[in-house]
Amino acid sequence: MTAPTTPLSARVTAPAELPVPEHADVALWRPATADDIEAIWQLEKVMGRADHPNYVLEREEVGEAFEFSFVNADTDTLVAQGADGCLIAHGLVVQQVGQETLVKSNLGGGVLPKMRGRGIGRELLSWQVARARQQLATSAKQLPGWITASCDERARLNGRLYERFGLVATRYFLSLDRLLDDPIRAVELGDGIRVAGYTPELSAAVHAARDAAFMDHWSSQPIPDESWNAYVTGATFVDALSFVAFATEQGGSEHVVGFIMSSVNEEDWAAAGYRSSYIGLVGVLSGWRDRHIAQALLAAQLAASRAAGHERATLDVDSASPTGALDLYTGMGFFATNREVAYVLEF
Numbered sequence: 001m002t003a004p005t006t007p008l009s010a011r012v013t014a015p016a017e018l019p020v021p022e023h024a025d026v027a028l029w030r031p032a033t034a035d036d037i038e039a040i041w042q043l044e045k046v047m048g049r050a051d052h053p054n055y056v057l058e059r060e061e062v063g064e065a066f067e068f069s070f071v072n073a074d075t076d077t078l079v080a081q082g083a084d085g086c087l088i089a090h091g092l093v094v095q096q097v098g099q100e101t102l103v104k105s106n107l108g109g110g111v112l113p114k115m116r117g118r119g120i121g122r123e124l125l126s127w128q129v130a131r132a133r134q135q136l137a138t139s140a141k142q143l144p145g146w147i148t149a150s151c152d153e154r155a156r157l158n159g160r161l162y163e164r165f166g167l168v169a170t171r172y173f174l175s176l177d178r179l180l181d182d183p184i185r186a187v188e189l190g191d192g193i194r195v196a197g198y199t200p201e202l203s204a205a206v207h208a209a210r211d212a213a214f215m216d217h218w219s220s221q222p223i224p225d226e227s228w229n230a231y232v233t234g235a236t237f238v239d240a241l242s243f244v245a246f247a248t249e250q251g252g253s254e255h256v257v258g259f260i261m262s263s264v265n266e267e268d269w270a271a272a273g274y275r276s277s278y279i280g281l282v283g284v285l286s287g288w289r290d291r292h293i294a295q296a297l298l299a300a301q302l303a304a305s306r307a308a309g310h311e312r313a314t315l316d317v318d319s320a321s322p323t324g325a326l327d328l329y330t331g332m333g334f335f336a337t338n339r340e341v342a343y344v345l346e347f
Contacts, residue, residue, distance in 0.1 A: 098222035
């Protein structure tokens with residue numbers, strides 16, 4: 001990614017005031033509040049059944065918009081109420097705060113499926129893009145600026161709407177499954193490298209390793225402490241399904257060189273039709289790759305997930321990952337099930 005020579009504030013045109021959406025089917029547009037968390041979650045579950053029926057957004061993820069210091073619900077959220085007071089759409093615009101090589105504002109939300117095709121989504125997305133432009137235009141950094149959104153490939157109307165506003169399908173992420181009835185290949189590690197279970201005391205070291213390992217991944221930036229802490233202390237994160245690889249240095253001290261982090265959302269099981277764990281993160285420091293560390297971490301997770309009574313382990317992978325992650329996963333028995341598309345508007 002080549003750094004621009006002018007700041008984002010000079011490259012992004014943003015409205016002084018946000019557009020006020022108007023639609024005959026919407027009785028009220030307003031910012032969301034913490035009192036809306038349950039209603040937004042229920043709306044997300046209905047949208048999920050139409051757009052990505054194999055997984056369910058967690059309630060905690062909805063609540064994060066009202067907890068993180070870098071999200072202002074008054075300016076970064078919008079909900080649409082119908083005449084009966086029920087939510088029929090919601091939008092969220094979050095600017096990523098770890099900005100080492102990229103400034104990015106991400107769009108989330110959507111419209112109740114039975115209300116789609118009427119123009120509500122266009123009104124909502126127009127507001128979101130305008131808010132994202134405002135966020136980017138406040139930055140004095142000489143970095144690329146992106147407005148991003150993503151959707152499951154099965155949600156074709158969503159993709160077409162993003163394209164209508166200038167966002168371009170740029171990257172594809174595959175959802176992969178691994179059947180746990182199949183044999184799990186034993187993996188041997190070289191001397192001085194070991195795999196052990198994750199414990200909360202390792203959180204800071206694994207966080208640092210994650211940020212270092214992912215810096216050569218597409219669009220990845222450091223994760224802020226509050227986001228990381230919310231992840232590893234969340235209700236669905238499972239210590240017993242997460243593992244860390246250590247290397248011994250001269251003198252006998254150890255440091256983290258790899259990790260695998262997992263969660264279990266039992267609401268996914270009914271939607272997907274099987275019991276599963278979700279591998280949210282797999283990473284190995286660049287200087288320690290090609291030593292079978294990732295394979296050993298995966299083998300440990302798969303064995304633990306099987307022992308927990310799960311039928312599958314699932315994960316998502318960048319189909320064009322420069323680390324060869326897709327080949328690694330398929331070599332460990334994973335197979336593709338669905339595909340998500342990332343859309344980007346660049347400045």
